[in-house]
Amino acid sequence: DTGVSQDPRHKITKRGQNVTFRCDPISEHNRLYWYRQTLGQGPEFLTYFQNEAQLEKSRLLSDRFSAERPKGSFSTLEIQRTEQGDSAMYLCASRSKSVNPQETQYFGPGTRLLVL
Amino acid sequence: AQKITQTQPGMFVQEKEAVTLDCTYDTSDPSYGLFWYKQPSSGEMIFLIYQGSYDQQNATEGRYSLNFQKARKSANLVISASQLGDSAMYFCAMREGVPGGGNKLTFGTGTQLKVEL
Numbered sequence: 001d002t003g004v005s006q007d008p009r010h011k012i013t014k015r016g017q018n019v020t021f022r023c024d025p026i027s028e029h030n031r032l033y034w035y036r037q038t039l040g041q042g043p044e045f046l047t048y049f050q051n052e053a054q055l056e057k058s059r060l061l062s063d064r065f066s067a068e069r070p071k072g073s074f075s076t077l078e079i080q081r082t083e084q085g086d087s088a089m090y091l092c093a094s095r096s097k098s099v100n101p102q103e104t105q106y107f108g109p110g111t112r113l114l115v116l
Numbered sequence: 117a118q119k120i121t122q123t124q125p126g127m128f129v130q131e132k133e134a135v136t137l138d139c140t141y142d143t144s145d146p147s148y149g150l151f152w153y154k155q156p157s158s159g160e161m162i163f164l165i166y167q168g169s170y171d172q173q174n175a176t177e178g179r180y181s182l183n184f185q186k187a188r189k190s191a192n193l194v195i196s197a198s199q200l201g202d203s204a205m206y207f208c209a210m211r212e213g214v215p216g217g218g219n220k221l222t223f224g225t226g227t228q229l230k231v232e233l
Contacts (some may be wrong), residue, residue: 041226043161102153
């Protein structure tokens with residue numbers, strides 16, 4: 001399968017614990033995005049990487065959240081001191097370097113986080 | 117103001133009939149793109165169709181077509197000959213600015229479509 005993959009698919013944790021999610025984009029896609037989707041809502045942008053550089057962060061990304069893409073390939077999203085409000089689906093997407101406007105973002109299956 | 121508005125939380129359609137899912141958008145950027153995604157219960161976002169702000173013709177992809185009315189800032193998705201497998205959540209999304217930059221997507225709240233026999 002050459003699509004975007006995410007691990008784990010599901011995570012249950014207790015409030016206050018740290019969690020880390022991984023995203024493997026489509027190979028050769030230099031752009032990588034993280035979104036968060038809460039129940040009944042559309043995905044909301046969190047952050048964007050071009051290669052290893054984090055070029056944009058949403059104000060939704062509090063200081064408890066950190067994302068990395070150390071070698072410009074896979075990315076990790078860490079949430080420290082989780083809160084119940086962090087419960088959501090975390091979606092990763094990747095996009096090629098093409099400037100073709102029709103080039104879309106390809107999404108992974110997401111990681112569902114439940115904070116108890 | 118909401119950048120993407122989807123006013124239909126839920127829609128029902130009979131199998132083999134056509135259905136229109138509404139989407140209006142708000143932007144002051146002359147260059148933008150509009151996307152529709154399908155999200156089944158499994159959670160993955162599946163790209164369906166794209167319309168660019170400068171495109172003269174409405175986009176079509178198989179059974180999907182986009183009714184783009186630029187002056188009204190609407191980009192409605194039309195699904196023809198509905199199938200049971202079309203039952204899912206549908207999201208309209210917008211990319212603002214010229215392609216080549218970050219190009220994050222802004223999503224609406226979605227429409228839950230249910231196809232009935």
